[in-house]
């Protein structure tokens with residue numbers, strides 16, 4: 001589960017078969033299509049993966065535009081569709097989009113906070129052909145769930161979980177982990193078991209978007225991480241095949257980076273609410289990438305011919321130590337967004353790698369987290385909640401500030 005970073009309310013990774021089908025050099029089809037239908041969301045998660053400048057993006061695509069994107073992407077060979085946001089249920093044309101995707105033959109996954117999933121809507125989505133629903137929780141306790149999202153939504157989510165079961169969907173829960181909830185993994189898994197979950201993704205926060213702004217308050221300590229892994233192992237041993245539990249380790253604690261997106265431009269195509277097409281959902285932050293837009297360019301042209309999608313294909317862009325590294329076919333130098341956020345240069349090796357001359361930027365952040373946790377300095381008062389009002393000033397900020 002490491003190809004595609006699980007972010008925000010959680011995006012499932014493309015399967016290993018996808019990664020094997022597209023080794024990151026020659027562009028095969030965009031097998032995995034993610035449509036971020038809207039940045040509107042009733043929640044305000046402190047780890048939200050949406051761009052911090054979301055309030056400054058243009059108007060959302062129309063229904064007709066989304067349907068055209070579906071047809072064009074399917075014609076290119078896209079097979080797996082994620083419908084995300086923001087909260088995709090904020091779009092009242094979601095059912096039409098699902099129906100078209102079903103007619104085209106996509107496997108359709110709705111990635112949702114659950115807010116807005118009434119019985120009427122889940123019934124309509126089922127009839128339209130939705131295959132899969134991934135429901136996010138922020139924590140096992142109402143207090144922490146509601147605090148982290150700055151809402152009162154825990155009970156609503158529990159009701160949605162019941163609806164998902166009632167409508168015969170596999171119960172798939174996602175919980176983003178960080179300093180303030182990682183010690184609750186046992187309780188989170190117990191909650192998932194009570195809800196009859198078949199799959200649970202415990203996705204340690206990836207530090208982009210709002211999570212990057214809050215990194216100093218969210219990064220857990222290594223001891224917290226190891227305890228959570230131990231609890232997860234014991235839980236797995238007890239429940240066996242009744243529940244699949246994925247524990248996605250935060251890459252800050254690794255010495256090699258994740259093979260981000262199986263290489264940018266290999267299998268993954270994201271479209272933002274305003275039609276911006278991206279080789280990764282966070283790529284908007286990369287300077288000078290000249291991202292194309294589906295309003296003005298066909299998906300085929302975007303995928304095969306645009307500068308943005310070709311920019312990080314192959315290995316020609318790599319600097320040392322990646323350029324001559326024997327592992328460059330395995331991890332593709334890691335995450336370009338993380339390289340940019342931490343070093344200011346997207347062509348650098350991902351500093352998670354201990355061969356990177358910038359690795360100290362990661363180890364220093366981990367050391368600060370160790371000290372903060374040891375001092376019990378949760379610093380929740382400093383957390384910045386995803387909010388339209390503070391998104392605007394964030395736009396004017398320096399994205400590397402705080403690195």
Ligand code: SF4
Pocket residue numbers: 007008009041042043044045047048049050085086087113149386
């Ligand atoms: S604020 Fe909304 S879009 Fe962002 S992670 Fe939370 S539920 Fe997801």
Ligand code: SF4
Pocket residue numbers: 256257321322323325326327328329331332333334349350353354355356
């Ligand atoms: S130097 Fe670059 S290619 Fe080699 S392991 Fe590190 S990130 Fe991967």
